[in-house]
Amino acid sequence: MTQIELKEFLDIKVSKYNHPRFLESDPIQIPHKYSTKEDIEISAFLTATIAWGNRKSIIKNASEMMHLLDNEPYNFILNHSPGDLAKFKGFVHRTFNHTDLVYFVKALKNIYMNHRGLEGLFSSHIENNSVQKSISEFKKVFFELPHQHRTTKHVSDPLKGSAAKRLNMFLRWMVRDASTGVDFGLWKKIDPSQLSCPLDVHSGNVARKLGLLKRKQNDAKALNELDSALRIFDPNDPVKYDFALFGLGVFEKF
Template sequence: MANKLKIEHLKDFLDEKAELYDNPRFIESDPIQIPHQFTRKEDIEIIAFLVATIAWGNRKGIINNGNKLVTIMGNSPYDFILNYSSVKSKKGILQNFVHRTFNAVDLDYFILSLQNIYLNHDGLESIFSNHQTKDSLQPAIHQFKKVFFELNHEKRTEKHVSDPLKNSAAKRINMFLRWMVRPNNTGVDFGLWKSISTSKLSCPLDVHTGNIGRRLGLLHRKTNDAKALIELDSSLRMFDKYDPVKYDFALFGLGVFENFR
């Protein structure tokens, strides 16, 4: 009984924090503001995927470079990738782009791969939707990486797409999937992908969500890897099996905005 009361109290606490941070004010300091500049489905998902890919490090720097990507793509990501020519472009508008270890070589391949995905694989949603399992999107991420790198590419570029089946928490892709799948009830996430249930989403596990998860007893594994993600997901699904990743807002907000101890 005591343990049940503790769980219920923690659920109430996390529900309150999730509601606090899952609102449009969150967008003001978060990279999700970049895809919010667009209305067309393809524009949103393409720029969201690229911004999520560079979403590590200082958030101000991520947002600045996200806006640079928008400029490079002429404020029309979908049209840009469909009409992209590597030979013509990588010596010009891409050559100065860099975000930490993600550079113009990587960006060139990412654009070519996205072009291939929309021309030959029916778009990003189709890949994840076709490879989802009964209760998870992690195997779909693994399959997505295989499709994404089916063109000729430099080996170094592969490090920018994580693989959960190689024990990665795949934080950035899980964040992208949250953006695409969770309903736009509060004006933060987009809810564009109706073919995938929110119950299959996983928390974007990073240093903030991991640390807070451990302090709250939701996570015990010390390394932020795929095994830790399974543990955290299992804990969050106890509180809401239909939308467990809403607690990403609570854990992230407690870590970044409240310095929770």
């Protein structure tokens, strides 16, 4: 199909999947349980961190994380004592375990106490109309406390070749317009035009079938290629096409 036809096709799929029905089976339902900015962004960040594998398992384990944080994630992050972290023992989602969760809680407290919170940190290093440098700088700050090396694998660095799917998804949740009831539109210091598509197996395979992506690996170079293609279709909100690519892959087996 022509580029115009492809844009029209994808716009139809965006309208179909950028809908509250999407929440019924998606991990984004977890932060939708909260109403305050900090509770939403912390629950979203932690949920996105474990968002790989079976989606039912992701939702179940993200809900368990919120339970461990007394369903008040911001209050727990700021005011927990060392003894409060003992109840994390036994928590696991695939390779993310209680040791990682303990560190994440400590790192998040450091970010809110010393680095103006998640929005302030992620919005500090935007370059070339892209959040990828910001993600890399975020990782440096996130691991400035003493930590086990094993935990570093749970925060990606696009400047070291990663597509950083989960962090790009988290940023989509926080930044994109909330008018459809899916994303939150909470963060105003980052523009939707600066976001990158959460590139994973599903969106990558569909993008290749549609001719939007040639590179075979789902890495930072592929992400840049896909971003360039999607920004032609909508330079102001290119990441809306994540709904189309993901929906076509997961729900329509395109």
